[in-house]
Amino acid sequence: MTAQRLRRVREGMAAEGISQLIVTGRPNLFYLTGEDVNPHDRLNAAVIRPDSAQILCYNLSQVYAEGYETLVYEDSGQGGAHLARLLTPGLRTGVDAALSSRYLLGLQEALPGTPFVWSGCVEQTRCVKDEEEIRRLRRVSELTDRVFARAFPQLEEGMTELDFGDVFSAAFREEGAGYFPGHPMVAFGPGTADPHHSPGRYRLRKGDAVMADTGMQVDGYYSDMTRTAFFGSVSDEQRLVYETVLEANRAAMAEIRPGVPLRNAHEAACRVIEAAGYGGRYPHRTSHGIGIDYHEEPFDTPSRTVILEAGMCLSIEPGIYLPGRFGVRIEDLVTVTENGFSLLNHAQKGLEVYP
Ligand SMILES: [Mn+2]
Incomplete structure (x- = not known):
């Protein structure tokens, strides 16, 4: 090896x-x-x-x-x-x-x-992973699917973002995490409109969006996943934003295959978001590499786009952020295959309202 x-x-x-x-x-x-x-x-x-x-x-x-x-x-x-x-x-x-x-x-x-x-x-x-690396990346994403499935049903009115972070931390430990980077990034309500929110003492209320963007390391390899759900109820606008981001996530993923510029995935996500009237509400990149580091090459830059190759492992994570109100991001990991892509994580991503 x-x-x-x-x-x-x-x-x-x-x-x-x-x-x-x-x-x-x-x-x-x-x-x-x-x-x-x-x-x-x-x-x-x-x-x-x-x-x-x-x-x-x-x-x-x-x-x-x-x-x-x-x-x-x-x-x-x-x-x-x-x-x-x-x-x-x-x-x-x-x-x-x-x-x-x-x-x-x-x-x-x-x-x-x-x-x-x-x-x-x-x-x-x-950037181009070998078989053993892809096996480890699949395994850690499978465990992370279980962490998310275990954590979201534990949402309770009045809990703080830090409390919900602790729910994730405990679930990661129970599923076998070797390490995870700091406190899990979880956000409630207005915090979800900040793409890089630091969890705090905001208390969960009915009608809030809930976002969790986190991962762990097992056998030296990381997972990274984001899911957004709603607590107690969901408004028409929250539903529209959610469905738009989900469509952007799928549109970006559909561009993933060898020989294609990674930029195409970002552009596909932007087109969906702009068509829904949320142009300018998507300020970050769609993708980064993942493996031994939580974020690693390949990274697209304005001057150089990555040409996709089989074996690359990437996040796909479009979002829409409405300052002071709420945001939605849906992040999955994919590996580029000979003809397209394969998902590493399988947590469900339809709109969910808890409890
Ligand atoms: Mn990510």
């Missing part, structure tokens, strides 16, 4: 014209070695060249992986000096985004005349 990933990273290095690559990001090292190690304040790194690969780690975090030579340094805080000695001066040297300036500045000083360039080639390799 690690040998195949290493081969793909080397292809990326060749394409970028990089002769040695320094990898320091914890998710990148997990991807390359299969071992997840928290380096705390120390430096763990891999140095990859076309014909060799080394892992440098401090003595309490020894990592061994097929295809790599492991070099262990004493826990002296001198990781940067050890890394400098592994590099060949003068070669065009890629560094991943996680390499701290504290180490990079030292390397530049120790190796004058060596060109250091930012390289995303491990992140780009991670």
Whole structure:
């Protein structure tokens, strides 16, 4: 497994014209070695060249992986000096985004005349998942389906957003979460109109929208899902907004297949939302990659759209936000297949009113 990933990273290095690559990001090292190690304040790194690969780690975090030579340094805080000695001066040297300036500045000083360039080639390799990764992503999404199915029926009048977050946290733990990022993002009423709401002490009332956007990590891979429901009753406008977002979610998904620009999915969602009269009420992107990180490549940017490839795993998450009133977002995860896409999560997404 690690040998195949290493081969793909080397292809990326060749394409970028990089002769040695320094990898320091914890998710990148997990991807390359299969071992997840928290380096705390120390430096763990891999140095990859076309014909060799080394892992440098401090003595309490020894990592061994097929295809790599492991070099262990004493826990002296001198990781940067050890890394400098592994590099060949003068070669065009890629560094991943996680390499701290504290180490990079030292390397530049120790190796004058060596060109250091930012390289995303491990992140780009991670975009296209292998079978084992897709199996893990399916599994964590299945468990998350169960968490959502368990949590929403526990809504009660007067509970706070933080209380509902605790319901999710408990359900995640019971379903086997290894980790989830902070407090679950849940919102009630006006909070649902804020796409990145921080849960607080607002108390749930009849007629409120309820949004939960959260996920967990199992076996190193994340889920991410958003469902919006209504508490006690639903107004005609809430229903219209809900049905519009659901249609946008399906329209975006229908664009997902190999060879197509990811931008098409966003544009399809926008067309549905604009046609319903909510143009300008959808301020965020439709999609991000997911895997070892909660949000990871591929990301569309204004200057570069992603061309979809089989094996990519992405969120599809359009929304409509009416400030001060309510918002709706519906998020699913898909993997790109040879002819289209396959859903990773299966939680139902018809309009629901609780209790
Ligand atoms: Mn997401």
